[in-house]
Amino acid sequence: MGRLGEVLRQRRQRREGSLLTYLMAGSVPPETFLGCVRAFRAAGVTGMEVGFPFSDPMAEGPVIQRAASRSLARGTRWSDLLALLPQVSGELPVAVMTYLNVVLRHGGEKALTELREHGADAVILPDLPLEGLRDLGPHRRTDGLDIVLLASPATGEERLLRLARRTGGFLYLVSRYGTTGLGGGTTPSTRTHPLDLTEEIRQVHEERPRLPVLAGFGVRDAQDVRSFLDQGADGAIVGSLLQDRLNEGADPSELEATVRSLVEGLSSKRLGLDATRERGL
Amino acid sequence: MPEWYGPYGGSYVPETLIPALKELESAWKSARRDPEFRSRFQELARDWGGRPTPLYFAERLTRELGGAEIYLKREDLVHGGAHKLNNALGQGLLALRLGKRRLIAETGAGQHGVATAMIGAKLGLTTEVYMGAADMERQQPNVLRMRLLGATVRPVTQGQQTLKEAINEALRDWIANVQDTHYLLGSAVGPHPFPSLVADFQSVIGRELRRQSRARWGRDPDLVLACVGGGSNAIGTFHPLLRGPARLIGVEARGSGEGPGGGAASLVRGSVGVLHGMRTYLLQDEEGQILPTQSVSAGLDYAGVGPEHAWLKDSGRVEYTAATDRQALEAFHRLARTEGILPALEPSHALAVAIQRAPDLPRDQHLVVTLSGRGDKDLAEVQRLGPAR
Numbered sequence: 266m267g268r269l270g271e272v273l274r275q276r277r278q279r280r281e282g283s284l285l286t287y288l289m290a291g292s293v294p295p296e297t298f299l300g301c302v303r304a305f306r307a308a309g310v311t312g313m314e315v316g317f318p319f320s321d322p323m324a325e326g327p328v329i330q331r332a333a334s335r336s337l338a339r340g341t342r343w344s345d346l347l348a349l350l351p352q353v354s355g356e357l358p359v360a361v362m363t364y365l366n367v368v369l370r371h372g373g374e375k376a377l378t379e380l381r382e383h384g385a386d387a388v389i390l391p392d393l394p395l396e397g398l399r400d401l402g403p404h405r406r407t408d409g410l411d412i413v414l415l416a417s418p419a420t421g422e423e424r425l426l427r428l429a430r431r432t433g434g435f436l437y438l439v440s441r442y443g444t445t446g447l448g449g450g451t452t453p454s455t456r457t458h459p460l461d462l463t464e465e466i467r468q469v470h471e472e473r474p475r476l477p478v479l480a481g482f483g484v485r486d487a488q489d490v491r492s493f494l495d496q497g498a499d500g501a502i503v504g505s506l507l508q509d510r511l512n513e514g515a516d517p518s519e520l521e522a523t524v525r526s527l528v529e530g531l532s533s534k535r536l537g538l539d540a541t542r543e544r545g546l
Numbered sequence: 547m548p549e550w551y552g553p554y555g556g557s558y559v560p561e562t563l564i565p566a567l568k569e570l571e572s573a574w575k576s577a578r579r580d581p582e583f584r585s586r587f588q589e590l591a592r593d594w595g596g597r598p599t600p601l602y603f604a605e606r607l608t609r610e611l612g613g614a615e616i617y618l619k620r621e622d623l624v625h626g627g628a629h630k631l632n633n634a635l636g637q638g639l640l641a642l643r644l645g646k647r648r649l650i651a652e653t654g655a656g657q658h659g660v661a662t663a664m665i666g667a668k669l670g671l672t673t674e675v676y677m678g679a680a681d682m683e684r685q686q687p688n689v690l691r692m693r694l695l696g697a698t699v700r701p702v703t704q705g706q707q708t709l710k711e712a713i714n715e716a717l718r719d720w721i722a723n724v725q726d727t728h729y730l731l732g733s734a735v736g737p738h739p740f741p742s743l744v745a746d747f748q749s750v751i752g753r754e755l756r757r758q759s760r761a762r763w764g765r766d767p768d769l770v771l772a773c774v775g776g777g778s779n780a781i782g783t784f785h786p787l788l789r790g791p792a793r794l795i796g797v798e799a800r801g802s803g804e805g806p807g808g809g810a811a812s813l814v815r816g817s818v819g820v821l822h823g824m825r826t827y828l829l830q831d832e833e834g835q836i837l838p839t840q841s842v843s844a845g846l847d848y849a850g851v852g853p854e855h856a857w858l859k860d861s862g863r864v865e866y867t868a869a870t871d872r873q874a875l876e877a878f879h880r881l882a883r884t885e886g887i888l889p890a891l892e893p894s895h896a897l898a899v900a901i902q903r904a905p906d907l908p909r910d911q912h913l914v915v916t917l918s919g920r921g922d923k924d925l926a927e928v929q930r931l932g933p934a935r
């Protein structure tokens with residue numbers, strides 16, 4: 266198992282909530298990116314999700330789409346990601362998030378090996394279904410690079426348990442119907458709300474008691490983080506909220522303040538001790 | 547229904563869509579054995595859709611070229627003006643069966659958007675169509691038609707603002723609204739079961755063609771051509787002929803002949819990758835980023851292609867080639883003047899290759915081009931591009 270999965274597992278055991286923060290590589294210069302990573306670490310983040318751009322990111326809302334376009338327009342290449350990773354992993358455990366075509370084009374299994382050698386602990390591919398794991402070769406879940414699978418509110422129980430058994434490091438539970446983002450889709454019809462996932466999380470933990478479950482998509486504030494933990498999740502993943510500010514030119518110290526406020530959502534009480542708070546979820 | 551065509555196909559989509567894809571597959575499996583569904587489908591295809599379409603002997607064109615006899619499979623005469631209705635009708639009825647109240651679609655040339663708007667109106671379903679802003683500009687008549695049919699047209703302003711981006715947006719909408727929405731995908735592309743579902747609905751073209759050619763000259767045609775964007779009219783034409791002796795040619799768009807992607811010829815110029823839920827041939831760079839495309843015809847202007855075509859290419863059963871913007875325009879004008887038919891720019895690509903090859907074939911051979919749509923939508927674009935040489 267990768268270091269990220271290990272850390273998340275220990276925190277689960279200690280009943281400490283975790284927070285992963287996402288930013289798109291190449292959407293800002295590497296110094297700014299690393300400044301953010303250091304600031305997030307100082308704010309108490311558990312791990313970093315490093316996005317790598319794909320031209321056609323079907324699971325992303327407008328904020329991350331814009332970050333991907335910007336990154337590609339700046340000429341970001343796979344080699345830039347490999348150069349960035351060791352520096353990020355010097356600060357925090359790292360998951361790389363990109364799309365399957367990028368990994369396949371760089372050799373599939375070979376690309377995964379490169380990611381691991383450059384310090385990544387895990388890889389998240391939103392367009393890789395359970396059935397596609399074999400496309401990445403026998404490498405999966407070995408050698409310290411976890412392939413993290415995603416589950417969704419649409420996933421039925423039987424499949425959810427299969428995902429729980431096959432995922433590496435942790436299970437990424439998408440919190441709602443929709444793409445990444447703060448709820449403002451490209452069109453009114455893509456605006457959706459987080460759902461109550463208490464039952465799904467309980468089922469996963471029953472199947473694999475040590476497996477961390479992290480919920481993501483649409484996290485806006487500490488309340489959202491809190492509510493995931495109240496539903497039994499081991500942590501939350503926040504992306505568009507931070508990337509949006511970065512797109513608008515915020516600097517690392519401004520983002521650090523935002524992340525600190527999110528981290529408070531983790532610590533206001535310990536995991537799984539009181540009932541789900543309402544808040545229209 | 548095959549999910550894999552050799553190594554091509556699959557369903558590489560976010561987890562949220564997986565249950566809907568499985569549900570769609572099982573709905574089709576049961577619907578196609580349901581006599582009530584079938585008779586409703588056939589009745590609408592006939593009385594509303596205008597099927598069967600004629601197999602037309604292009605006599606003057608044949609004489610001018612002096613080789614094989616040229617026939618046109620007249621999908622331009624289907625209601626709405628293109629083959630797209632064959633699929634929209636079938637999927638519309640499936641959506642109803644699934645209890646979905648809302649249809650979404652992508653469209654390039656606007657023909658699939660129009661077909662979806664028509665079936666949406668007919669079945670009383672809310673219809674929203676994603677269309678690249680650049681395509682809205684060059685296919686304006688179809689934008690107006692969709693609106694008059696009661697559909698909402700949603701401009702897509704990302705990237706090149708053409709078909710690929712429209713599919714991205716439709717997929718994102720579906721991810722958000724999959725519980726009450728059917729994504730009525732318009733070509734033989736995307737995640738399983740769409741490529742085989744669309745091929746099933748479009749195969750009426752090839753079945754009729756086979757019957758008509760056997761009735762007319764006692765055997766299958768010798769050479770059959772169809773244009774390939776995503777590949778739905780081509781796969782529908784080819785499917786029923788695959789086991790027979792006919793030579794089959796799929797024609798992609800080479801655009802102006804320049805540019806990094808070489809137009810939009812993913813089979814002729816591309817490499818294998820994963821886009822829009824399928825493993826297939828793509829126009830992509832060394833980094834795995836999808837390349838910009840360019841073609842005079844919005845319906846062929848796409849960096850991917852249906853997975854079954856990828857397999858038919860590898861297996862050698864179908865030959866794939868490409869025609870340039872210029873060649874397609876010349877074919878457009880030629881058909882207009884010799885046969886009194888204004889073809890869409892998409893099948894004009896297939897016509898262009900037919901015009902090249904016919905003179906070299908013996909006169910007793912029969913060549914068929916699937917005329918996938920009519921050219922009314924392209925008049926402004928053709929005028930802008932100037933007269934044929």
Ligand SMILES: Cc1ncc(COP(=O)(O)O)c(C=O)c1O
Nearest residue numbers: 733775776777778779845892919
């Ligand atoms: C008339 C016509 N022919 C062909 C196509 C290309 O689609 P396909 O390759 O799926 O047949 C289109 C697409 O818009 C079209 O409108």
